[in-house]
Amino acid sequence: xxRVLNKKVLFGLYDDEEVLKDAVKEINKEDADIMDVYxxxxxxxxxxxxxxxxxxxxxxxxxxxMTGTTLAFGFMTWVFTANxxxxxxxxxxxxxxxxxxxxxxxxxxxxxxxxxxxxxxVCGLGFGVENPYLHDRITDDKFCIAFDVTNSSAEEVDxxxxxxxxxxxxxxxxxxx
Amino acid sequence: MSxxxxxxxxxxxxxxxxYHQITEDICSPTEQLPGTGWVLCLLCTLGLLGFGTLAxxxxxxxxxxxxxxxxxxxxxxxxxxxxxxxxxGHAGTLISAILLIFRQKWRTGVNRAAEAMTIFxxxxxxxxxGIHMGRIWMAFFVFxxxxxxxxxxxxxxxxxxxxxxxxSTYFTVSLLFWxxxxxxxxxxxxxxxxxxxxxxxxxxSMGWTGSAKHWQRWESLSLILxxxxxxxxxxxxxxxxxxxxxxxxxxxxxxxxxxYFVAGAIFSGFAMVQTLMLITRVILKLEDYITVEHxxxxxxxxxxxxxxxxxxxxxxxxxxxxxxxxYEQYAFYNRAMGxxxxxxFIMMACNVISPQFFWxxxxxxxxxxxxxxxxxxxxGMWFERFVIIATTLAKDFVPSNWSxxxxxxxxVGLYLFTFGLFxxxxxxxxxxxxxxxxxxxxxxLKSSGDQYCGPDVAxxxxxxxxxxxxxxxx
Numbered sequence: 001x002x003r004v005l006n007k008k009v010l011f012g013l014y015d016d017e018e019v020l021k022d023a024v025k026e027i028n029k030e031d032a033d034i035m036d037v038y039x040x041x042x043x044x045x046x047x048x049x050x051x052x053x054x055x056x057x058x059x060x061x062x063x064x065x066m067t068g069t070t071l072a073f074g075f076m077t078w079v080f081t082a083n084x085x086x087x088x089x090x091x092x093x094x095x096x097x098x099x100x101x102x103x104x105x106x107x108x109x110x111x112x113x114x115x116x117x118x119x120x121x122v123c124g125l126g127f128g129v130e131n132p133y134l135h136d137r138i139t140d141d142k143f144c145i146a147f148d149v150t151n152s153s154a155e156e157v158d159x160x161x162x163x164x165x166x167x168x169x170x171x172x173x174x175x176x177x
Numbered sequence: 178m179s180x181x182x183x184x185x186x187x188x189x190x191x192x193x194x195x196y197h198q199i200t201e202d203i204c205s206p207t208e209q210l211p212g213t214g215w216v217l218c219l220l221c222t223l224g225l226l227g228f229g230t231l232a233x234x235x236x237x238x239x240x241x242x243x244x245x246x247x248x249x250x251x252x253x254x255x256x257x258x259x260x261x262x263x264x265x266g267h268a269g270t271l272i273s274a275i276l277l278i279f280r281q282k283w284r285t286g287v288n289r290a291a292e293a294m295t296i297f298x299x300x301x302x303x304x305x306x307g308i309h310m311g312r313i314w315m316a317f318f319v320f321x322x323x324x325x326x327x328x329x330x331x332x333x334x335x336x337x338x339x340x341x342x343x344x345s346t347y348f349t350v351s352l353l354f355w356x357x358x359x360x361x362x363x364x365x366x367x368x369x370x371x372x373x374x375x376x377x378x379x380x381x382s383m384g385w386t387g388s389a390k391h392w393q394r395w396e397s398l399s400l401i402l403x404x405x406x407x408x409x410x411x412x413x414x415x416x417x418x419x420x421x422x423x424x425x426x427x428x429x430x431x432x433x434x435x436x437y438f439v440a441g442a443i444f445s446g447f448a449m450v451q452t453l454m455l456i457t458r459v460i461l462k463l464e465d466y467i468t469v470e471h472x473x474x475x476x477x478x479x480x481x482x483x484x485x486x487x488x489x490x491x492x493x494x495x496x497x498x499x500x501x502x503x504y505e506q507y508a509f510y511n512r513a514m515g516x517x518x519x520x521x522f523i524m525m526a527c528n529v530i531s532p533q534f535f536w537x538x539x540x541x542x543x544x545x546x547x548x549x550x551x552x553x554x555x556x557g558m559w560f561e562r563f564v565i566i567a568t569t570l571a572k573d574f575v576p577s578n579w580s581x582x583x584x585x586x587x588x589v590g591l592y593l594f595t596f597g598l599f600x601x602x603x604x605x606x607x608x609x610x611x612x613x614x615x616x617x618x619x620x621x622l623k624s625s626g627d628q629y630c631g632p633d634v635a636x637x638x639x640x641x642x643x644x645x646x647x648x649x650x651x
Contacts, residue, residue, distance in 0.1 A: 041616040042392040055397040101339040109346040129384030139365040141196035
């Protein structure tokens, strides 16, 4: 599934994550609107510069986990007290300690599977998805700052190119994605 | 990366690498034709797999009567192998999860291969209880699904069922964790590939772009998965030990089993990681990423967990004597002095004595010693399970039932089958995926690369202030 954004993108490639962070600071001062930053590995300290709020995946994980806990414990309780009670070794039907291992495992399972699925969904990733990408070496050793210039005039594009070069971008390109 | 750079800790990435060089070194093995060494290894594992398949066929066709189990000894090589493989499967998630939480940077060199090893080992482990059912096509009976027999549910009070949940959860979580780590690296290969290979890696990399928000979520996900996998990894072998500890068999029903099994699992898992990594780093020329520092760190874990296992063995003996319970005392007397004394002796020598060599720094840092001892440890850990299972069952409550057990060729064949399966999967993994986590290695380059840190750099630049910030080092 090829995803087309119908956007024209101006982007600069940087050689080093420290230069990239300085560049983002510089660009922020100029009030230019960064579309996205791409890097071959997570660059720490970049999120606040881009104004990215903290990921809420952990909240989702907690909710999935709690769902798992409730489902597993509730189901075992129902089976052994209501649906088909059986005496095992003279123990009570509702024997909480023996429910703990499966409750724990199912909590972890639900939290993990739920979070991973959520991660791929919110990021728009999945088997067969082809997201538009800007440059082959962004997954290798280049760090990229991209601007959406679909509706920008030629002068604005030139000004942004100058800004990218001034902040030590090694290469500046435009691409339709 | 504005992390604090140590000029005391030795570097974890050597060879003065750049980001691009890291990509080249790690991705290029997937882009070249395999060497003769790899092909020979594959032929060996396929041979084992072929012979093993015959044993599987015999078991499925004629039933487990083809094994030498008897009424007294109902668990033999099958469950021994099961526990052994599950134990081996513990190192991967321990490395990727617990060491991530403890911020141990050396994990990045070995986590990918260790996680792959975990997944393959768990597949091998799952095979044994499956085939031990006799009618493996009925294996789905272990899951609580609505059925037409009532519905009649599985016994949620049984540790064997807890095992089903523990191991299937462990397998699923390890697989998801591993694959999520692989996605950015598959994208790296995708962007270097052409033609059909590009289409394959395009599919596998799920459209990864490296966007800042994606990386943020990816890191958040990794950390929470690690947080969840940490208690999970401890729970899995705890629950495996419950298979024994909740029984009423003298020699099995001991409260020390959970921590002792977990330590043993980590012990054998790290030994297997060592065996595999020492071969992998040579075949794929990854000595700059899997350095002597990595090997030494893992050997430290081996000596720690090996010592815990040793203490557990001695504690078991002490508690058996101290209990004043003659059946418990006899169970342990029988282990050490009974007909299986030799397996107890091998277990003690391999698990208690051999890891103690790692107290010596020169042995800890020796590739040859590490390789030999890693294999010795895994032999020892196999015998530990054999001692616990077979020797305990061999002399049960009624002396007229006492028996002795040696495996049939079919049982040996099944064990070789898992070796073939494990080896084949690992060899294929080595060819198609980056064996070292490429993106993660890049993220530690500036704090742990030899051109940025370590005693040599401090000497060269004359900057010996501890906690040197790398920004200043520029």
